[in-house]
Amino acid sequence: MQGKAAMFLRSDPRLYESRRKLEQQAKHVLGFASAKGGVGKTTLAVLAALHLARMRFRVGLLDLDLTNPCTHLLLGVEPRLDLVGEEAGISPPKIAGIEYMTIAFFTGGKPLPLRGSEATSAILEILAATNWGQLDVLVIDFPPGIKDEILDLSMIGGDNVKIVVVTTPSKLSVEAAKRLIDVARSEKLSILGLVENMADKPGLGKELARQQRIEYLGHIPWDPDLEQSFGRPEKLVEGKAGKAMREVTERLVKLLEG
Numbered sequence: 001m002q003g004k005a006a007m008f009l010r011s012d013p014r015l016y017e018s019r020r021k022l023e024q025q026a027k028h029v030l031g032f033a034s035a036k037g038g039v040g041k042t043t044l045a046v047l048a049a050l051h052l053a054r055m056r057f058r059v060g061l062l063d064l065d066l067t068n069p070c071t072h073l074l075l076g077v078e079p080r081l082d083l084v085g086e087e088a089g090i091s092p093p094k095i096a097g098i099e100y101m102t103i104a105f106f107t108g109g110k111p112l113p114l115r116g117s118e119a120t121s122a123i124l125e126i127l128a129a130t131n132w133g134q135l136d137v138l139v140i141d142f143p144p145g146i147k148d149e150i151l152d153l154s155m156i157g158g159d160n161v162k163i164v165v166v167t168t169p170s171k172l173s174v175e176a177a178k179r180l181i182d183v184a185r186s187e188k189l190s191i192l193g194l195v196e197n198m199a200d201k202p203g204l205g206k207e208l209a210r211q212q213r214i215e216y217l218g219h220i221p222w223d224p225d226l227e228q229s230f231g232r233p234e235k236l237v238e239g240k241a242g243k244a245m246r247e248v249t250e251r252l253v254k255l256l257e258g
């Protein structure tokens with residue numbers, strides 16, 4: 001990251017604490033990102049975290065969608081502040097085997113409109129204060145776009161931060177994914193791979209991965225019953241999308257460990 005924003009961030013002492021936390025408390029940090037909204041980042045990030053927990057990895061999930069945090073709806077968690085412990089910082093509650101943190105714990109689900117520097121401040125605050133313990137993987141659910149949350153993380157995070165690009169097979173989504181890949185490359189943010197969501201077979205997403213020489217992690221089919229499992233993690237992982245995401249998660253693990 002360059003320019004004024006980078007200077008502002010570099011002068012913030014919370015930057016170093018956030019970086020230290022990310023580097024020391026998580027072997028891998030994996031952000032689910034897309035330049036276009038509604039492609040399934042939240043759904044797939046939650047499913048990946050649930051599968052990682054089932055595979056006995058120590059896993060955390062951080063909802064970094066400051067405007068529309070909604071991972072708690074999938075996990076069936078009431079966003080109450082009293083769930084968060086406060087021993088020298090803040091401790092995430094364990095939900096379905098996942099160390100879980102969301103901005104919604106602090107806002108109670110109320111809207112939180114933030115300008116650029118305020119968003120950065122909120123991100124630093126949550127990263128610097130959260131005690132994850134020792135995680136194998138910290139999964140991050142990003143908001144759509146290539147703005148503050150993702151740019152800030154590229155600056156805050158160390159070498160252990162990677163992103164998973166989420167797209168649907170639609171031309172519009174694939175075009176947006178290509179832009180995200182360009183930005184990630186110019187920000188020197190590592191891309192672990194690409195997942196194609198709401199795709200009954202490999203489509204334009206696979207083609208994009210090939211063109212861009214990034215790993216194609218697989219496709220997740222359209223799951224008509226997905227919504228009915230919201231709030232019930234054990235049901236969520238057993239559904240059509242959930243099962244397909246298990247294979248994608250296994251590939252993620254191989255790449256991370258490789």
Ligand SMILES: Nc1ncnc2c1ncn2[C@@H]1O[C@H](COP(=O)(O)OP(=O)(O)OP(=O)(O)O)[C@@H](O)[C@H]1O
Nearest residue numbers: 037038039040041042043144198221222223226241
């Ligand atoms: N494989 C799937 N099959 C059916 N519905 C899906 C699938 N994946 C996601 N959805 C649905 O699509 C909608 C958008 O998903 P989700 O909220 O996960 O996307 P997002 O990329 O996180 O959105 P945003 O950009 O707003 O954060 C939700 O209603 C979700 O239930």
Ligand SMILES: [Mg+2]
Nearest residue numbers: 041042065142
């Ligand atoms: Mg989302």
